[in-house]
Structures are given as structure tokens and as C-alpha cells.
Amino acid sequence: MRIFLLTALTMVAFAANSVLNRMAVSTAGLDPAYVSLLRLGSGAVVLLILTLMLRGAKALRVAPRIPLIGMATLFLYVFGFSIASGLIDAGTGALTLFGSVQITMFAGALVMRERITRLRWIGAVLAFSGLFVLVAPIGTQGASVAQLSTAGIAMMVIAGIGWGLYSLNGRRAHDPLALSALNFALATVPALIWFVVANAPQQGEAWGIWPALASGAITSGLGYALWYQILPKLQASIAAVSQLTVPLLAAAGGALVLAETPDPRFWIASALVLGGIGLSLKK
Structure with a gap:
């Protein structure tokens, strides 16, 4: 039960990341590089700060290979x-991300x-x-789905590959908190x-820095540290399907905070995803 609750809390944090970043980049208009x-x-x-307080400086002395991989995949x-x-x-x-x-992670x-x-294969x-x-070019009414950005989908697939590799690398962590700190520091x-290369000015509305900071300090930093703590206790296939609850939580958050109401196709896709999760979690 404890692992279940911690996993659920982590998934809520991941869903909040989607909403917070959407607020910073799309609503407030900040540049993606700045965010x-x-x-x-x-x-x-x-x-x-947490690592130094709870573990001491010695915890940050690890073999460079794992944090370097963590840096690359996190970025x-x-x-x-x-x-x-x-x-x-x-x-x-x-x-798209968690698919x-x-x-x-199945690979x-x-x-x-x-x-x-x-059953996990079927799921x-x-x-x-x-x-x-979700990404098929034909909508539920037979019309072309023009509102879906091909570039947006492609970039989110790239993000998903990065996050999947980051999660697999995290299974080797001896100290999840210290390794998360190193990963974030190096990825900066x-x-x-x-x-600098993008020459990204601080464009957009100033309030957008707050969801960006909250995404980094709370739902990313602390959320990923917790995820690293859970990962060694989960099979890679179970860890993969558990993350697919996040889109529904993100859609609910987007509807409540950003007034983004998903279309019927999203809910059909979500029903298939959740059905797959249910089968995959059966022993």
C-alpha cells in the first residue's frame, strides 16, 4: 500500500508538470529555453540543499557515468x-509523452x-x-485533425524517449536524492x-516564472527524487504502465486551470490506455 500511495503521489506531480509548463510557455508566453x-x-x-542537509557532501561523490547519463537524458x-x-x-x-x-521502458x-x-503484452x-x-490523422468525425501540431507531437515523443531512458538509468541509483541533485545540476x-544560443529574451508575462519555478523545485525536483526512490522496487514494465495514469490527471488539471477541454477522441484514447494499464497490472 505504501508503494502504491507513493507512486500515486508521484504521478500527480508529473501531471502537474504538464499544467505548470503549459502555463509558463503557452499562457504566459515565456521562451521554452528560459523555462x-x-x-x-x-x-x-x-x-x-536537501542532499547536503540529509546526506552530507559525501553523497555527491559518485562514479561519473550514471549522473552523466542522467544529465543527458534529463536534458x-x-x-x-x-x-x-x-x-x-x-x-x-x-x-503522447507517457505513451x-x-x-x-518496455524496450x-x-x-x-x-x-x-x-497479459502485460496485451495491455x-x-x-x-x-x-x-490520439495521433491518427483522421478525427472521430472523419475530418482531418488540424488542431494537432505535428511538431508538438514529435517533440513530446523525443521528451518521452528521454524520460524513459532517464527512468531506466534511475533504477541503478544507490542514493536517489543525491543522484537527482547531480542530474539536475549537470543538466543546467x-x-x-x-x-544563450537561442538568445531567448525574458519575453512574455513576468508571472510565468512562478509556474516554471514550481515545476522545477516541487513537481520536478522532489517528484523525481521520489520516483528514483520507488523505481528500484518496481519492475520496468510496471513502472511504464503506471505512468500512463498521468494523462488523465493532466487533462483534468488542464480543464480546471487552463480551460482546455479534451475532445472525444482523447477520452477514447484514454479509455484504451487505462484498459491497457488494468491488464498490465494483473498477475
């Missing part, structure tokens, strides 16, 4: 996610030769079909380079 820098920087500060995720947040709504983005995450489970039951296929319904470097 990424704020998100990673604030997450790094909070996680480093890949944030890069794609920040750009996509300005192009597609929170629910659609989250469903891509599931594909990546990782196969590489690690993890045993995957027949995965059902969930993948939900993602296909390419984010700063992106910000």
Missing part, C-alpha cells in the same frame, strides 16, 4: 517537453531480459493503440547553453 533553465536550475538548488526530456508545451494542450501532451515513455525491459507476462498493445488513436549546463 527549461528556470525549471532545471530551481530543481537543482532544492535537491542540492533531452526537458528540451522536448518545454517546446511541445507551447504547441499542444496538457492532456494530449501528457498522453512514448512506455514504449521506451528496456526486453533488453534487460525481464519476464513480461502475456501494452492496448495502450499503444490508444496512443495511435546544457540548458544554459541552449538559453
Whole structure:
């Protein structure tokens, strides 16, 4: 029950990320590079402070390979996610993201030769079909779905691959909190380079920095530290399908906070995804 509750709390944090980033990039109009820098920087500060208070400086002395992989995959995720947040709504983005995450993590489970039951395979296929319904070029009424941004979907797929690889790398963490702090601190470097190269001014409305900072310090930093703590206790296939609850939570948050009402196609896709989750979690 404890693992279930912690997993549920983490999924709520991930869903909040979609809403908060959408607020910062789309509603407030901040540049994606600026939002990424704020998100990673604030997450790094909070996680480093917590690590030093609870673990001490020695916890940050780890072999460089794991945090370097964490840096690269975390930045890949944030890069794609920040750009996509300005192009597609929170629910659609989250469903695309975690569908891509599931594909990546199931591939990782196969590489690690993890045993995957027949029901989990059926559940995965059902969930993948939900993602296909979402991104198919024909809408529920037979019309072309012009409102879906191809670039937004593509960037969110890139983000999903990054997050899936980041999650798989996190399963090797001996100290989730310290490794999360290192990952965020290191990923701030390419984010700063992106910000400088993009010559991204602090455009948009000033209030947008607050959801960006909240996304970094709370729902990203603390959320990812908790996720790292849970991951070693979950099979890769179970971790993959549990994350597919996030799109429904993100859609609900988008509807309440951003007035983004999902269309019927989203709910059909979500029903397929949730059905896949139910099958995948059966033993």
C-alpha cells in the first residue's frame, strides 16, 4: 500500500508538470529555453540543499557515468517537453509523452531480459493503440485533425524517449536524492547553453516564472527524487504502465486551470490506455 500511495503521489506531480509548463510557455508566453533553465536550475538548488542537509557532501561523490547519463537524458526530456508545451494542450501532451515513455521502458525491459507476462503484452498493445488513436490523422468525425501540431507531437515523443531512458538509468541509483541533485545540476549546463544560443529574451508575462519555478523545485525536483526512490522496487514494465495514469490527471488539471477541454477522441484514447494499464497490472 505504501508503494502504491507513493507512486500515486508521484504521478500527480508529473501531471502537474504538464499544467505548470503549459502555463509558463503557452499562457504566459515565456521562451521554452528560459523555462527549461528556470525549471532545471530551481530543481537543482532544492535537491542540492536537501542532499547536503540529509546526506552530507559525501553523497555527491559518485562514479561519473550514471549522473552523466542522467544529465543527458534529463536534458533531452526537458528540451522536448518545454517546446511541445507551447504547441499542444496538457492532456494530449501528457498522453503522447507517457505513451512514448512506455514504449521506451518496455524496450528496456526486453533488453534487460525481464519476464513480461502475456497479459502485460496485451495491455501494452492496448495502450499503444490508444496512443495511435490520439495521433491518427483522421478525427472521430472523419475530418482531418488540424488542431494537432505535428511538431508538438514529435517533440513530446523525443521528451518521452528521454524520460524513459532517464527512468531506466534511475533504477541503478544507490542514493536517489543525491543522484537527482547531480542530474539536475549537470543538466543546467546544457540548458544554459541552449538559453544563450537561442538568445531567448525574458519575453512574455513576468508571472510565468512562478509556474516554471514550481515545476522545477516541487513537481520536478522532489517528484523525481521520489520516483528514483520507488523505481528500484518496481519492475520496468510496471513502472511504464503506471505512468500512463498521468494523462488523465493532466487533462483534468488542464480543464480546471487552463480551460482546455479534451475532445472525444482523447477520452477514447484514454479509455484504451487505462484498459491497457488494468491488464498490465494483473498477475
